[in-house]
Amino acid sequence: MHIPDGYLSPQTYLPLMGVFVAVTAVAIKKVKLDVSARYIPYLGMAAAFSFIIMMFNLPIPGGTSGHAVGSAVIALLFGPWAAVVAVSVALIIQALVFGDGGITAIGANCFNMAIFMPFAAYYLFKLFSVNPMKKTRVFIAAFISGYFSLVLTAILTAVEFGIQPLIASDAEGKALYCPYDLSVAIPVMAIEHLVLFGIVEGLITALIVRYFLKSDPGLIFALRNRKGMHHD
Amino acid sequence: MPSETGKGCIMTKLQRKILYFLLGLCVLTPIGILLPMVFDAGDAWGEWSATTLNDLIGYVPAGLEKYSNIWNAPIPDYSMNNSDPSVVHQSGYYIVSGVIGATLTYLITLLISKLIVKNGD
Numbered sequence: 096m097h098i099p100d101g102y103l104s105p106q107t108y109l110p111l112m113g114v115f116v117a118v119t120a121v122a123i124k125k126v127k128l129d130v131s132a133r134y135i136p137y138l139g140m141a142a143a144f145s146f147i148i149m150m151f152n153l154p155i156p157g158g159t160s161g162h163a164v165g166s167a168v169i170a171l172l173f174g175p176w177a178a179v180v181a182v183s184v185a186l187i188i189q190a191l192v193f194g195d196g197g198i199t200a201i202g203a204n205c206f207n208m209a210i211f212m213p214f215a216a217y218y219l220f221k222l223f224s225v226n227p228m229k230k231t232r233v234f235i236a237a238f239i240s241g242y243f244s245l246v247l248t249a250i251l252t253a254v255e256f257g258i259q260p261l262i263a264s265d266a267e268g269k270a271l272y273c274p275y276d277l278s279v280a281i282p283v284m285a286i287e288h289l290v291l292f293g294i295v296e297g298l299i300t301a302l303i304v305r306y307f308l309k310s311d312p313g314l315i316f317a318l319r320n321r322k323g324m325h326h327d
Numbered sequence: 328m329p330s331e332t333g334k335g336c337i338m339t340k341l342q343r344k345i346l347y348f349l350l351g352l353c354v355l356t357p358i359g360i361l362l363p364m365v366f367d368a369g370d371a372w373g374e375w376s377a378t379t380l381n382d383l384i385g386y387v388p389a390g391l392e393k394y395s396n397i398w399n400a401p402i403p404d405y406s407m408n409n410s411d412p413s414v415v416h417q418s419g420y421y422i423v424s425g426v427i428g429a430t431l432t433y434l435i436t437l438l439i440s441k442l443i444v445k446n447g448d
Contacts, residue, residue: 099374100398101391126443135440136338140345142436143429147352150405150425152359154368161371162359180443184436188428194400256373263390271390273373274380283372310341 096161096252097149097189097204100197102273104263107255112202118210119183125176134173137314141169142181146188149195153295155287163296164208164248167216167241168303174316178213185209207252216244216300220317233308233318234301241300242293246285249292253277253284349429356425357418364414402427 103111130138145165152160169178183205189195196204217240224236257277260270273280307315338346363369370379377387377395403409405424406417 096371097374099395101377101388101394102373104390123443126440130440130444132444135437135444136342137345138440139433139437140342140349143349143433144345144352146429146432147349147356147425150356150359150421150428152363152368152371154363154366156366156368158368159370159372160363160368177440180439181436184439185432188432188435190398190400192400192402192431193405193424193428194398194403195405197394198398199394252373265389269386270388272388273391274384274388275373280373287372310344 096164096208096249097186097196098200098207098252098255100199102197102259103200103203103255104259104272105199106262107259107272108199108203111206111255115183115202115205115210118179118206122176122179126180129174130177134177134314138173138177138181141165141173141178142184145169145182146185148299149185149189153291155291159283159287161287161292163241163292163299164212164245165296165299166208166212166248167244167296168237168300170213170217170244171220171237171240171300171304171317172307172315175213175217177316179209182209182213203255207248207255211251212244212248215247216240217317219243224317230305230308234305237304238297238301240297242297245296246288246293249284249288250281253280256280256284353422353425353429357421360417360421361414 148165149162152162154160164182166178166182169181173181186196186204186209187201190198190201190204220236220240223239224233254277256273256275257280259273260276263271265271304315308318312318370376375383377392380391381387402424405428406420407423408416408420411417411420
């Protein structure tokens with residue numbers, strides 16, 4: 096899901112870069128207000144986790160490969176605004192140091208995986224965790240949150256890819272950037288994330304949230320907010 | 328990695344466990360190159376190189392050609408030597424890349440969040 100350089104037209108990557116910068120400015124203010132000092136070491140580890148988990152490429156046998164992102168669990172544990180900061184750092188290091196995701200596409204990739212995905216995950220969890228006190232309910236809601244937030248992010252990425260032939264083609268009708276249109280990009284990206292990568296994201300999210308529920312439940316942002324416990 | 332929290336006290340038991348978990352994950356990262364190899368899976372969709380795209384559609388889109396080499400990453404594709412055919416060596420490069428990348432990400436996020444949260448006090 097790391098869009099490389101050359102797949103997005105400037106008409107696409109420049110606005111997304113602008114949105115990314117603007118949202119990051121808001122995220123910094125929100126983190127300042129919402130995040131207590133005891134979260135700081137966890138945020139560093141969360142960002143490192145996101146970096147590492149994206150290295151686990153999983154195969155669709157005979158087809159393409161893909162991976163989980165980790166944004167969902169970070170959003171549930173430390174809040175979506177903290178996830179914006181943590182996952183953006185991971186994505187920018189991946190682009191700059193390892194060439195994974197384009198330099199011109201940093202705004203787009205951060206918009207998809209570090210902004211859209213954590214918020215999708217957070218609100219999906221809120222929607223499905225009717226009774227957060229029951230452990231199974233939290234597990235299921237966390238799975239749904241991870242699964243669908245990744246699938247929706249994949250579809251968003253597919254839209255960015257798929258609109259390129261509409262935006263920019265040469266005189267012969269050849270694409271200038273991503274050559275596949277929406278009718279190809281959306282089904283491929285949606286299906287591969289529905290059948291495999293989303294399940295992995297869902298399981299990671301649910302298992303890690305369950306672990307924190309046992310070891311330090313007060314830390315979990317998505318549950319603290321629901322109970323209205325803003326004491327720190 | 329530094330063993331201090333934002334408040335300057337020693338790392339908690341939970342944080343230490345997470346750190347070991349992350350180190351364990353780093354060691355396991357070669358799964359991310361071995362599994363796609365075993366199951367004959369190619370690049371991620373939409374992440375092909377210009378050469379691979381040329382094989383797929385018969386041409387390299389002009390804009391893509393212009394932008395595709397805009398940046399030379401110091402450790403491209405998480406490998407210190409992409410032409411090395413040894414799977415064992417590539418696994419080693421992958422682990423080292425994972426450790427470098429995760430440590431950088433950890434330290435920069437820590438620095439940024441310390442700056443943000445400190446200013447808020």
